[in-house]
Amino acid sequence: MTTLVTGATGNTGRHVVAELIRRGERVRALTRNPSAAKGKLPPSAELTAGTHTAPADLADAFEGISRLHITVTAGLAEAGPELVRRAVDAGVRRITVVWGGFVGPVEQAVTDSGVEWTRLEPQEFMSNTLTWIESIRAEGIVREPYDFPSALVHEADIGAVAAAALLDDGHAAHAYNLTGPEVLTTRERLAILSQAIGRDVTFLPITHEQAVDRLISDGVSRTDAEYVVDWYASSSKDSKTVVDTVERVTGRPARTFADWVAEHADRFKSPPESTVAP
Known part of the structure; x- marks a missing residue:
């Protein structure tokens, strides 16, 4: 098939x-x-x-x-x-x-x-962290409006659950809430990332409207931008509650944020400074 x-x-x-x-x-x-x-x-x-x-x-x-x-x-x-x-x-x-x-x-x-x-x-994808690459590499700073808790899920775990539902019986008519194995705030994520890249990354709060305007400047419609930032401002109970769906469906524990960071850490490191021969 x-x-x-x-x-x-x-x-x-x-x-x-x-x-x-x-x-x-x-x-x-x-x-x-x-x-x-x-x-x-x-x-x-x-x-x-x-x-x-x-x-x-x-x-x-x-x-x-x-x-x-x-x-x-x-x-x-x-x-x-x-x-x-x-x-x-x-x-x-x-x-x-x-x-x-x-x-x-x-x-x-x-x-x-x-x-x-x-x-x-x-719930929130761990890959959302990739939006921080430029500011981390350039300044060692992350600007976000909220230091909110999130039960981030690894995209590979979403893929594994999807494959199981497609190939195995017993998943029909199910709606699966998917999370990672832990709840982390923005600052806690930055601490894990800082340790992995060997550089302190600072959390710098911005206003709600500044966050909306930033998304709009990236080409997101105002409606979608406001939806996203509003979600961060008042995230649902599901988004900050760990569930074991990944393990129940796939037979193995969900991947941690530290696992995700280990796979992507090099992308957050500043490139080596170019040298000019004397």
Whole structure:
């Protein structure tokens, strides 16, 4: 059988691809630019051009597919239900979906699809830490509006749970809340990161509006920017409560933030100063 993974080179998609292949599944990886995706995914992944926001163009991508993984992203709310319908019409019988933070049109379409489905509801991704790279490398400073507690989850654990739900029985009609094994504040994350890179990183608070404006300057709509910063300001109980879903589904403990940092520490280190020959 073959599984189609949308957003195959994204934060979670690439881990879904890798875990499925590790378990012996054939994978068709949907990506806007297959040439650019080479080297980012396992060599055995079948790369196919396309985007899940244009489902009318995916007839070839759906050919011979029995399972589908969807990551809800910006712009999918309108196209998502059609994507699900076309997938089911093409013969897909099991779907996993990484939600967009709430049950919206795509998530509901998956639930109503008439096939086996599993919804993954991860809390904050550990990869959000990557947004700090530039300020840490340049100044050793992280500017955020809130020192909030978060049960961060490793993207590879999301991928592992998705693969289990796609390949193993017993996960149909489940909504899985996914967290890491610990709750950490921003300052606690920075302490772990500082130790790993051998450099003190300072937390510098900014205002709520400054955080919103920063996201807008990065191209995020005001509505989405306010949603994100509001979430940090008053995060839900689920976002700061550890659950053991990863271990129950995969049979091994969830990865820690220290594990994630060990994998990415070099990206936060300042490049060596260039030297000029005398």
